[in-house]
Amino acid sequence: MTTAEILESQRxxxxxxxxxxxxxxxxxxxxxKNAIELKESEILLALxxxxxxxxxxxxxxxxxxxxxxxxxxxxxxKRWAKAKRVRAGFANFQSRCYTLPCPKGNVLIMSPWNYPFxxxxxxxxxxxxxxxxxxxxxxxxxxxxxxxxxxxxxxxxAQNYIATLTGGRDVNKxxxxxxxxxxxFTGSKAVGHEVLKSAEKYMxxxxxxxxxxxxxxxxxxxxxxxxxxxxxxxxxxNVGQTCVAPDYVLVKNSIKDKFVxxxxxxxxxxxxxxxLDDETYGxxxxxxxxxxxxxxxxxQNIIFxxxxxxxxxxxxxxxxxxxSLESDIMKEEIFxxxxxxxxxxxxxxxxxxxxRNDTPLALYVFAENRQTQKFFTEKxxxxxxxxxxxxxxxxxxxxxxxGVGESGMGAYHGKRGFETFxxxxxxxxxxxxxxxxxxxxxxxxxxxxxxRKLIK
Numbered sequence: 355m356t357t358a359e360i361l362e363s364q365r366x367x368x369x370x371x372x373x374x375x376x377x378x379x380x381x382x383x384x385x386x387k388n389a390i391e392l393k394e395s396e397i398l399l400a401l402x403x404x405x406x407x408x409x410x411x412x413x414x415x416x417x418x419x420x421x422x423x424x425x426x427x428x429x430x431x432k433r434w435a436k437a438k439r440v441r442a443g444f445a446n447f448q449s450r451c452y453t454l455p456c457p458k459g460n461v462l463i464m465s466p467w468n469y470p471f472x473x474x475x476x477x478x479x480x481x482x483x484x485x486x487x488x489x490x491x492x493x494x495x496x497x498x499x500x501x502x503x504x505x506x507x508x509x510x511x512a513q514n515y516i517a518t519l520t521g522g523r524d525v526n527k528x529x530x531x532x533x534x535x536x537x538x539f540t541g542s543k544a545v546g547h548e549v550l551k552s553a554e555k556y557m558x559x560x561x562x563x564x565x566x567x568x569x570x571x572x573x574x575x576x577x578x579x580x581x582x583x584x585x586x587x588x589x590x591x592n593v594g595q596t597c598v599a600p601d602y603v604l605v606k607n608s609i610k611d612k613f614v615x616x617x618x619x620x621x622x623x624x625x626x627x628x629x630l631d632d633e634t635y636g637x638x639x640x641x642x643x644x645x646x647x648x649x650x651x652x653x654q655n656i657i658f659x660x661x662x663x664x665x666x667x668x669x670x671x672x673x674x675x676x677x678s679l680e681s682d683i684m685k686e687e688i689f690x691x692x693x694x695x696x697x698x699x700x701x702x703x704x705x706x707x708x709x710r711n712d713t714p715l716a717l718y719v720f721a722e723n724r725q726t727q728k729f730f731t732e733k734x735x736x737x738x739x740x741x742x743x744x745x746x747x748x749x750x751x752x753x754x755x756x757g758v759g760e761s762g763m764g765a766y767h768g769k770r771g772f773e774t775f776x777x778x779x780x781x782x783x784x785x786x787x788x789x790x791x792x793x794x795x796x797x798x799x800x801x802x803x804x805x806r807k808l809i810k
Contacts, residue, residue: 355513357489357528363514364460364487373457373485373515376435380428382482382511387424389510390417390475393502397471400498404470405592406636406668415591416472419749423476426751426768427483434483434772437781444808448785455776457485458559459535464526464549466541467495467639468595468689473540473563474503478516480771486536487515491529493541494522495639534558536775540597543712543760561764561774563597564757565687568716569708570600570744571730573701574609576720581742582613582620585693588718588744590625590671593636594691595643598716598738598745601687602694604704610697614675617695618658621671629670630663637667638690644669647690650683659691679710701729708734713759718744737761 465474492500530552638644659672717739737757756765
């Protein structure tokens with residue numbers, strides 16, 4: 355079938371009303387979880403082939419998070435799908451007012467290459483929970499994972515319910531000419547613009563999960579050893595190809611030297627001094643991304659790392675000290691295992707550095723000082739973040755995940771994911787036992803006095 359024919363078959367299936375049944379949704383979530391468990395070894399192998407991830411990292415950061423989303427949905431879906439009573443107010447005296455969550459309909463999910471399994475399956479879980487159909491389009495840059503997803507979903511779901519399309523830009527362009535009821539896109543800001551332009555034609559609601567330069571601030575009250583440990587974990591996980599990774603560090607000048615020494619020691623501890631020779635150390639996803647990241651190191655003050663392997667498309671964990679704010683490394687999202695460290699004197703100075711770039715997806719503050727915590731979490735506009743940790747905001751099924759401004763729009767995970775793929779109908783169920791005459795013509799002075807008396 356053509357893409358248009360697949361979508362039309364999904365419209366017909368959705369119109370049948372089968373997905374409205376919560377029992378149907380629960381059954382399909384269980385099918386998905388079972389399919390993941392049966393394909394687990396293939397999923398882990400595919401992630402290793404595409405990104406060089408170890409089985410342990412892939413399970414912890416992709417498969418386990420998807421299974422947690424499914425478990426959370428199975429536990430809560432009946433409650434989420436219920437009508438919710440709200441106060442009627444005077445205007446609807448003797449009424450039952452409520453909101454009723456209903457599926458939006460036919461959904462397009464476009465996912466990226468950096469966490470190709472997680473960022474495809476996690477929104478799909480929310481989509482199924484809310485009662486929609488879906489066309490899933492995984493990235494062409496992670497072909498092995500895309501193939502496993504294609505096989506897994508194709509073996510367990512009919513195309514008129516869940517369909518997977520693989521391919522490159524031509525497939526994306528074809529999909530974006532069609533009318534969907536919701537588009538969920540995770541990827542770059544540049545492609546996000548194209549998605550928005552395409553959605554405008556049909557006024558299709560869109561969720562955009564993008565990225566940005568996410569800052570990490572460290573003041574003199576931080577526990578430096580733990581800060582370094584958690585920053586190294588968050589930054590170099592998936593060799594820096596994480597949308598919420600700390601993009602650069604802003605450290606108080608008085609502790610800069612001590613922090614840098616601690617940071618280098620922690621990198622050596624977690625990755626050794628010869629990461630390029632470690633078969634368990636990941637790679638850049640393709641040559642294009644490798645060459646882009648490699649070019650960011652030109653003319654920089656590299657104080658640790660910096661070695662690269664053209665053959666393996668690898669860049670070892672690298673620390674750059676005090677780069678120019680006008681250099682590319684400080685003007686674009688790095689998305690590689692390269693961490694700039696910049697010193698500052700006052701919080702206002704750090705704030706000005708952060709504001710030079712678009713709205714970040716994440717913010718991290720390492721400080722025991724509550725005033726420092728409050729200063730940055732209140733004054734910086736960002737999607738989500740952590741105090742005294744990195745990237746763990748994405749690991750919770752109870753915390754919404756999403757960007758703001760240039761880093762995205764909309765959110766998902768847990769209940770918020772269910773809400774993203776639902777429309778909440780507002781309904782007034784009015785009693786026929788009594789009818790107050792005040793709202794009907796003719797309008798008299800007596801009626802006016804009563805209305806003014808009742809609503810002051």
